[in-house]
Amino acid sequence: MKTITVLGSTGSVGRTTIKLLLENRDKFEVKALAAGNNWKLLAEQARLLSPSFVAIENCDAYKPLQEALDGEKIQVGAGSEAVVEAAKINADWVMAGIVGVAGLPATVAAVRRGALIAFANKECLVSAGSILIEEARKSNAKLIPVDSEHNAIFQVFENENKHSIDKIILTASGGPFRTIKLSDMELTTPEAALAHPNWKMGAKISIDSATMMNKGLEIIEACFLFAMPENRIDVIVHPQSIVHSLVAYRDGSLLAQLGSPDMTTPIAYSLAWPERMAISQQLLDLKVTAPLTFEEPDNVRFPALNLARESIRLAGNSNLVLNAANEIAVKGFLSRQIKFTDIVPFIKTVLDREYGKEPISIDEVLLMDRAVRQSANHFLKMKMNNT
Template identity: 50%
Template sequence: MAQTGRAPADPAHGGDPKRLTILGSTGSIGRSTVDVIRHADGAFAVDALVANANIAELAAQAKAVNARLAVTADPALYGPLKDALAGSGIEAAAGEAAVVEAAGRPVDMVMASIVGAAGLAPTLAAIEQGTTVALANKECLVCAGELVIAAAERKRIGIVPVDSEHSAVFQVFETGNADAVARVILTASGGPFRTFSREEIASATPEQALRHPNWSMGQKVTIDSATLMNKGLELIEAFHLFPVDEDRLDVLVHPQSIVHSLVEYRDGSLLAQMGVPDMRTPIAYALSWPRRISAPVERLRLEEVGQLTFEAVDGERFPSVALCRSALRRGGSATTILNAANEIAVAAFLSGRIPFPAITGLVADTLERAEGEAMLGPVATLDEVWAADAYGRRIATDLAGAL
């Protein structure tokens, strides 16, 4: 359950600023997090920023928020980062070990927004330190949900979801009435191909797939939105975050992206969280939880929106949601392999090596191959997660090369 453990310091109601580390600071979520912090009137103090290769932006962010440490995952970029921070008093570090070490530094909260399976080790390092995690990396729970949640419960720390859908559920899920929840309903914009025919989807280009109608996100997440794979991954994530069975998790297409998710109760009540499609709202909520702070976002004016519409997911045009649900039912390494194969497939599409429909097809074929080779089984350790991840990537790469 997301709401495990203790709440972090509460700067909104007095006391010292909440100390933060941001993993993935130059990505879409990281940038929005920095913006929220800069508008928060000293409510937060940044200990460390971690990024991949955008040294100029990482150094600029570190100076802007007066971070103590800036880390690049690329060891070859240590020199450029150190030079960019010269005279600032901000420490520089580089390499995967430095990323994990930064994640494990003692702070009040870690924003975990490194995209993909690469975010798993540093997120676990934060949990092992006993730090509350604001989780914006859905792959952590898709790849290793049982391990991550078990570690959080053992350390008695909170995992606060940052994805707009899971944040919405988190805000309206009555933990004390969990047994009265009939359904958790995640909403999906439908992506750029919501109204496309199967024939149009078959010839979709990367440029078209990257034109999301509502959200500004990184390339991988945007392609996942176009296939609706992101919604399947979010189903898996929701299964680990909230005490509901798989058959009580649903997806509803909502093109306006105003209702971010809903929780239905046995008495017929349907509670929804609404807001403009701006990630700074769920980020501000996560950073300030269990309180609320002001966020630099537009206010929702329903009279200007006028109409909200909802549709069922078309499983024929978008089979990825059903594929993810099937992997969730299998459990164990199935979701790890699914995630690994999807990362390979998305990269292959963006580089022009496979057509758009082959993304989901490649993931399905990888899972079928894994079942045939008896590779679908329980994962009890992080090493077993990495082994399943490596297997999924190898098989997906082989299959992509054969297309």
């Protein structure tokens, strides 16, 4: 039996993971679950899966969570240290499904003990890329990408023929505003930006998809996961989200992975790796799929892509700043403090102000991340006062 810990079990990725675990009780034993605030769902998941430990980051949720699990043989912890404790428990496989850099301490704890990490939390790789990869190398931890694009590349990336790879091609749905005018984007609401045409995801990644910063973060993620330079990672808009990404080989072969726009397949792939497991979802039927189309991304309406590329070229702490500023800007937009079209210029301003030397340890990443957030929050307040 593979032993399992799910970090971020109450989120979109987390819930899909739990569903697969419940459908395959004979194959997996759950050791720990961790979440942020949603103690009710966490308690429900814990009652169904009987882990030995559950952690909730919000300390105010400790009491109700403990009461909800009264009588169960499940230890309950609260606070960010408890989330890290959950990651340290000796499970073979860990879903890194917390959103944002908030997930970094727990993800690193799992990496340091050499676990097999199903890697969904892209913000960790963006902010701590080379340090995290080095930590994984030292501990022999295996990172299986869960982001559907990177999971697709992982499936068709021939490591033994790496020298024959010309480039990686990430597909992008284009998000909910793929075809709308820039002037209309200015007036858009969080509700409209959250309504992704193909994918059901958490709020933060949904807004990132609408600005296409998600694809920018994914370019950075791909650089670290596949040790490829930015100029060999292309982006193509594919509105149907069926082709999840491609690898182009020098002999003209394009190898792609196809599937429904649903996280079940990449999560199932990471759970069963190096084997494969059956899923209960209806499989993709190409006969009923709409024609598959591809188009160039529009860098004028979606400047986030070029900003992410600029950040990679800048090096130093730029990716960390880009990510932290983006997390603050997304929160600002969701709470209606800034307009949708303010998001990318806001990130650019923070990047210009906070660009500096490269962090050399996880502790330094966390310190810098905190400082950039403070500065970005301050800038957000100034911006609000001026409008």
